[in-house]
Each structure stands twice: as structure tokens, then as C-alpha cells.
Amino acid sequence: MKTFKAHWSAILQISCAVFIFFSAGCGNPYKKNYLSTLQKWPSAVSDSILKPVGPPQLLTSDNMKNDAKSMLETGFVLLGRAKFQEEKLDESMALQQAQAIGAWVVLVSNKYVGTETQSVPIGEWTPDQTTTTTENVQIQRDPNKPPVDIQRQVTQTTPGQLQITYVPVSVDYYDYSATFWAKAKPSPIGVLVQPLTDVLKKTYQTNKGVVVKIVVQKSPAYNANVLEGDVLVSLAGEDIETPDQFFDLISRNAGKTVDLNLIRNGQPLTISIKLDQE
Numbered sequence: 001m002k003t004f005k006a007h008w009s010a011i012l013q014i015s016c017a018v019f020i021f022f023s024a025g026c027g028n029p030y031k032k033n034y035l036s037t038l039q040k041w042p043s044a045v046s047d048s049i050l051k052p053v054g055p056p057q058l059l060t061s062d063n064m065k066n067d068a069k070s071m072l073e074t075g076f077v078l079l080g081r082a083k084f085q086e087e088k089l090d091e092s093m094a095l096q097q098a099q100a101i102g103a104w105v106v107l108v109s110n111k112y113v114g115t116e117t118q119s120v121p122i123g124e125w126t127p128d129q130t131t132t133t134t135e136n137v138q139i140q141r142d143p144n145k146p147p148v149d150i151q152r153q154v155t156q157t158t159p160g161q162l163q164i165t166y167v168p169v170s171v172d173y174y175d176y177s178a179t180f181w182a183k184a185k186p187s188p189i190g191v192l193v194q195p196l197t198d199v200l201k202k203t204y205q206t207n208k209g210v211v212v213k214i215v216v217q218k219s220p221a222y223n224a225n226v227l228e229g230d231v232l233v234s235l236a237g238e239d240i241e242t243p244d245q246f247f248d249l250i251s252r253n254a255g256k257t258v259d260l261n262l263i264r265n266g267q268p269l270t271i272s273i274k275l276d277q278e
Helices: 002-022 064-073 092-101 198-204 243-252
Strands: 034-036 057-060 076-087 105-126 129-139 148-158 161-183 191-195 210-215 231-235 257-264 267-274
Touching: 057 092, 064 076, 064 105, 064 161, 064 210, 076 092, 092 105, 092 161, 191 243, 231 243
Parallel strands: 057 105
Antiparallel strands: 034 076, 076 161, 105 161, 129 148, 191 210, 210 231, 231 257, 257 267
């Protein structure tokens, strides 16, 4: 019994070693390496995210930066991202994580970085060996008679053994990058803004205002020719101070035609803009 247990212990150890090697990213690396970006958006943006109407879509990208900008310009919001190095993966893993977080689209890129050769332990069980021999034995059955010669068969079993060999295996590795996106309810103005950088604050000598990072296509801001990089100063006669306050101001003036004061290339400019209803 002890021998049996020892053999099975060896089998389990080698099996686990092989399993760990081939599932070295056991689990979903898109989930394991996922980082949410929702906290970076103003609450008005994160609160506008819509639930998916169907299964997520996977898109491959050759230029993640440009494609991310296009997603934002078409009304999508970045939910989060994942970046890691791994062997070749099934696309379904990215879709599984997209579905788990309510993403509409997952944008994926991968780039080959190299091949590693590693030794994988392979176990082969040698079966038990059984041998039978015949031997002559004298048995004294009756003390008053001479011993009797008889033949008997003796069977011996040599337990099987686990033979371990190491096989070289080449594994290709890739740098993976993925971004997860959801459609957002159109805002009354159609821009994504950020606080002023320190450089802009010094340039315009103000702590107030926001800078336009994205103009959503076909939105009121797009139709009024608001441009990326514009510094928004005031709307409807009220100063713009922070992104959250800006979107609150937009919400309070939804459906109205208002004046938007901005700075473009260092020059002040006033634009009349018709905001959509919420």
C-alpha cells in the first residue's frame, strides 16, 4: 500500500508540473491585468454609460492611440485597459472580460516579442513486471517416511516505475494591449474635457477653464466648430471652473442656444451653440 501511494504521489507531482507549465497564465490574463479607468472621467460621463444591447465585439488594432481617439470621437467611453506579455491567446478571452464588465467593444493589439525554449517534464509509467519460476522443494509429510520431492511455482512482481524525461518546447510570446469600450448617452454638447494643465494655467494666467480633448462627431460642439485644444472659459455667462462643474452647467442649459466663450491659439472667441436636450 505504501508503494502504491508513493507511486501515485510521484504521478501527481509530475502531472502538476506539466499542468502548471502549459497553463502558466492559468485564468484569464485580460481579467488579471485589467485596470479600470472610470474614475478618471467626470461623473456626468461615467453616469451616461449605456448597457450593452448584445454580445461584445472584438476589433484588432495596428495603432491603438489613433483607434482609441476614433472610438472617443464616435461616442464611446473607455472603461478600462489591460497590458501584459503572454503566449498566443484565444480571442475569446478578451471577449469574456469585455462581457464581464459590460463593454460593447474590446480593441486588441498584439506584437511578437520572441521565442523561449523551455524544458517540460513528461512522465511515462512503466507497468509492473511479473515473473514465475518453478522450484523443487522437499516436504516431510510423515516422520516415519523419507521426505517427498515436490515442485511449486513462485510468482514475483516488480512494481512499475515512473520514468521522467524532459522535452524541449518552444513558446512564442507576444505583447498584448487591450482597451474596453462602452457606448455613452450623447451629451447635450458632445465634448470630452480635462482640467487645465500647469502650462496652460501659466499661459493664460488662470486656474479656471477646461481644455477640449475630444469633439464627438455630429454633436452640437462639432456642428458649432469647437475644436480639440480649445480652452473653454464660460458658457451662458457663467465661468467654467472644473470638468464636473462644466457638465453640470451643460445639463442646466440643455436645449438652449447659448454663448460659449473660449480661447483658441491664444485668441478669445465667442461661439453660439445650440445644446441638445438631455
